[in-house]
Amino acid sequence: MYYKGWYHLFYQYNPNDTVWGNIVWAHSVSRDLINWIALEPAIYPSIPSDKYGCCSGSATILKDGTPAILYTGINRPDINYQVQVIAFPKNASDPLLREWEKPAAYNPVATPVGGINATQFRDPTTAWYADGHWRMLIGGARGVRGLAYVYRSRDFRHWTRAKHPLHSALTGMWECPDFFPVSASGLQDGLDTSEPGAKYALSDFCSLPSVRNTRQNT
Template sequence: MSRPQLHFTPRDHWMNDPNGLIYFNGEYHLFYQYFPYENAWGTMHWGHSVSTDLVHWKDLGIALYPSKPYDRNGVFSGSAIEIDHQMVLYYTGVIYTAYKGDDIHRQGPDAFEACQVMLTSKDGYHFDNQQKHIVVPTFADDDPIGHRVHTRDPKVWKQDDRYYMILGSKFLQPGHTKTTGQVLIYESLDGQQWSYCTRAYDDTIGTMWECPDYFTLDQQGILIFSPEHIYKEEYNSVNMWTKATFDPHSQTMQIDPEIQLLDYGRDLYASQTALDEQGRRFMISWMRMPLPDQDQEWIGMMAYPRLVSYHDQTLYTTVHPHIDELFTQPTTTFSSREARKLLVTLQDGQSINIGGLVLTYQNDHLLSDRTQVFPQNQIGTRFETPTLNGKCELAIYTDQYITEIYVNSGRYVLSQIVYGQHDTIISQVAYQMFKIGA
């Protein structure tokens, strides 16, 4: 079976967004959007895996599945939080109002309704799918706050003595012909009864915002979200971040107008964060794949878990130490089927070709070209970073089907899905390479 050596993949068929990421009772729990019948998106379930170290994962099968009238067509994305020593899951339940042809697993255009649902587990292993209930009902068509179809992906956190939920949504502003992406924030004293607080939006960024996540690093609020209809290509949605401030007393959220890409490779999407066993903020993200693995057994993987930090007025992401510390054995042999770490510094005009993926430092930008190792379709093959201020130091992590490029200590990252890499590196400059130690 063709699988990455370290990157997380589903046991079979389709996987997309990470859900319910949490460190609970000494273990990491990773849930994810899962369609167990085909290598394509369909009626969503939550797959479930656990790990003690973010490296070795134990598959536990399906945790959540459609079981109620209000989620009969899908258990969409959501989050997890610990309340009173129990794991509480929040997700979006979906009803289709029309099918795509005669396929019961796929809806017609905008032909569904969404509500927000919660379920509690005492141990994080057993989930009673009959003991669910709605906490934020479906919006009416004329509701001025949220959208009946496109309100989803609850992320819940505790701040002071209250719980807060952030939702992705959209709305139509008066006089506009296109909708505006937004986040909605709700408040609760107990995690069960919720009331609306506020909204925040930027009408220059996308027509719908999904998979939002709000957290604080070094007293700076950070908003991560995935706006839709940013590009004309097939992947028209991207993962972005910005500085934001949520004030629970005035019930307002202010969003900084400088909104940036979270990853410049554009395959990465729907990132979700949690705290690790040391209280450090880390992130797991879905890597979109246009084709399944060569054995046609699975499609979709997660990028490496990344530490998230904020300094010098910007966000940095780096490979989590639990992963990074595995690369202790120097090697001169590159294998596209095994995990590798490369360290290289490029000067202007220099390039390195990693099995067909070409990285070039030119005019103070890092350029990535995967034309040789990616199917020719409507998804982009050439990407670049913003200006790098005269320095291009790279930590490059490769594994089967994926290369992650961390630029200048994680100031920028380009994550790339690749197919058919060969086992040769052609470089104009010296580099170091490491494999997993014994």
């Protein structure tokens, strides 16, 4: 993410060991994408929704320029029960975005209800805006079929699941789905996730990308 002259890189990190566990969001910043400065973790367990871990997610720049982070929290010690959590900068004027807060009024923003497998419901994508709604995807599974659930919101705080997933396939759990714009005119520059008229590529860890229109099944 690029914000106020700095590139921000967030990544999964165990501050206590070299194996998976005790997961937080490490945070490094750079002016040039070559030289990086490691900061304190940006996201770490601090509320009931993420008490047992802060797993993968994404960052989105809202229409007013404010960054927001969506990520998967683990909120039960007995099973890997997954919910989606939102965080905003504590001080948006800080270009390094060193502190983030998780509003109790909104969190968790999505829970595994309506037959969703609570242990396979994670990795919200960077959101995109169209037709008056923000949309994001969340990876899931039903049996051996991987799913890309669609959630939408008008205010980026209250989210509702669409009736049908964007896509499903016999791939197993869809880890870290991604849905990003691809220029229809052949331009080589990168596009904002909300670019009007763009085609979108859907991909994840388990399957090859496919190109879809944002209006399909959303």
